[in-house]
Amino acid sequence: MKPFDVYPLQKITPVKATGTRLLDDKGVEYLDFYGGHAVISVGHSHPVYVEAIQKQLDNLGFYSNSVLNPLQIELAERLGIISGYPDYQLFLVNSGSEAVENALRLASFHTGRKKVVTFHGAFHGRTSGSLAVTDNRKYRSAFNVDHEVAFVPLNDREAVTSQLEARDVAAVLIEGIQGMAGVVEPSDDFLQFLETECAKHGTMLVLDEVQSGFGRTGKFFAHQHAAIRPQLITMGKGMGNGFPVGGVMIHPDIRPEMGMLGATFGGNHLACTAVLSVLKAMIAENMMQQAEITGAYAKSKLASLQGLKEVRGRGLMLGIEFAFPVKQLRKLLLDEGILTGNSSNPNVLRILPPLCITIDEVDMLIEKLEVVLNKITMDILENSPPWRG
Numbered sequence: 001m002k003p004f005d006v007y008p009l010q011k012i013t014p015v016k017a018t019g020t021r022l023l024d025d026k027g028v029e030y031l032d033f034y035g036g037h038a039v040i041s042v043g044h045s046h047p048v049y050v051e052a053i054q055k056q057l058d059n060l061g062f063y064s065n066s067v068l069n070p071l072q073i074e075l076a077e078r079l080g081i082i083s084g085y086p087d088y089q090l091f092l093v094n095s096g097s098e099a100v101e102n103a104l105r106l107a108s109f110h111t112g113r114k115k116v117v118t119f120h121g122a123f124h125g126r127t128s129g130s131l132a133v134t135d136n137r138k139y140r141s142a143f144n145v146d147h148e149v150a151f152v153p154l155n156d157r158e159a160v161t162s163q164l165e166a167r168d169v170a171a172v173l174i175e176g177i178q179g180m181a182g183v184v185e186p187s188d189d190f191l192q193f194l195e196t197e198c199a200k201h202g203t204m205l206v207l208d209e210v211q212s213g214f215g216r217t218g219k220f221f222a223h224q225h226a227a228i229r230p231q232l233i234t235m236g237k238g239m240g241n242g243f244p245v246g247g248v249m250i251h252p253d254i255r256p257e258m259g260m261l262g263a264t265f266g267g268n269h270l271a272c273t274a275v276l277s278v279l280k281a282m283i284a285e286n287m288m289q290q291a292e293i294t295g296a297y298a299k300s301k302l303a304s305l306q307g308l309k310e311v312r313g314r315g316l317m318l319g320i321e322f323a324f325p326v327k328q329l330r331k332l333l334l335d336e337g338i339l340t341g342n343s344s345n346p347n348v349l350r351i352l353p354p355l356c357i358t359i360d361e362v363d364m365l366i367e368k369l370e371v372v373l374n375k376i377t378m379d380i381l382e383n384s385p386p387w388r389g
């Protein structure tokens with residue numbers, strides 16, 4: 001048997017990683033500006049994280065949700081305080097897609113409605129429901145198409161209102177910042193408008209913070225820049241710094257019933273320990289504030305690059321849009337020892353480093369980008385000089 005071949009791969013084989021650095025099987029070091037799809041938050045093999053998991057594994061790695069688990073209670077309490085949602089409830093799963101799936105189920109249970117409104121460019125995962133609210137037909141099989149979903153343009157108030165007026169919409173679902181679309185932001189006033197409009201029509205506002213959450217943008221959740229309070233918030237990726245874990249934060253008005261939701265692995269002892277250690281390291285090392293400062297520095301430096309169209313995003317969730325496809329640029333950056341991400345917009349380079357990335361390391365990225373952009377310009381001039389017409 002061999003792996004099911006569904007991923008376009010960067011041709012390196014990492015075997016070890018520390019902080020912001022990856023080492024491959026040939027001993028070559030890479031600076032990680034992608035964090036494995038925004039997953040590495042407090043840094044590869046962070047000592048607090050490694051020690052906590054090792055210790056927990058020595059005691060109890062797993063037991064299911066059929067027994068008392070004080071770690072879940074401790075995590076809910078800490079996460080509530082650190083995120084600014086102490087009165088909310090926490091449901092733990094194993095991935096971002098599952099978090100979205102369960103948030104939409106809760107919105108549907110609570111409102112008794114079925115329809116979901118979401119946005120052009122949205123990516124919410126690959127389970128059946130999360131795929132149905134993902135704006136990419138290519139990913140959807142016939143099995144996924146029977147959900148009642150409306151896609152409307154981002155930041156378009158009238159389009160949202162016209163969907164909500166019939167009062168049959170269970171949830172408006174929006175990413176804190178759209179990641180897969182190429183780092184596209186809802187405006188703060190649009191998020192505030194959604195909060196008011198959803199309340200008016202009895203619709204739940206669901207914020208997908210799977211990619212933009214857990215400190216990445218300088219606040220715990222990206223939507224907190226707009227000072228709104230959604231009914232449901234989904235989390236994943238940076239939450240476990242590589243340990244597969246996701247979660248939903250649930251407004252206190254949404255009441256639980258036995259059997260409503262469930263997951264065999266969700267909230268197990270190792271997962272809770274991983275998330276608790278992420279929170280501990282993040283707070284001890286001021287990583288949220290660092291993400292804001294380093295991200296603002298990166299954004300201002302990147303703005304002067306040649307061939308650049310736009311730099312978007314907040315904190316350490318940045319999209320660099322060029323006037324040309326970035327495929328070759330990414331490959332050349334990799335040759336220079338820099339890992340970056342792509343997006344569904346072929347012209348956008350996605351930057352999602354661990355939150356502990358430093359200003360010096362950002363300078364290294366800029367330096368390498370300049371080298372690579374010069375190479376690309378030279379290539380263009382040599383192969384199709386403008387004076388040739």
Ligand SMILES: Cc1ncc(COP(=O)(O)O)c(C=O)c1O
Binds near residue numbers: 175
């Ligand atoms: C905003 C958002 N939601 C949900 C998901 C799905 O998360 P997972 O791949 O962990 O299921 C992703 C993954 O990229 C995402 O970016």
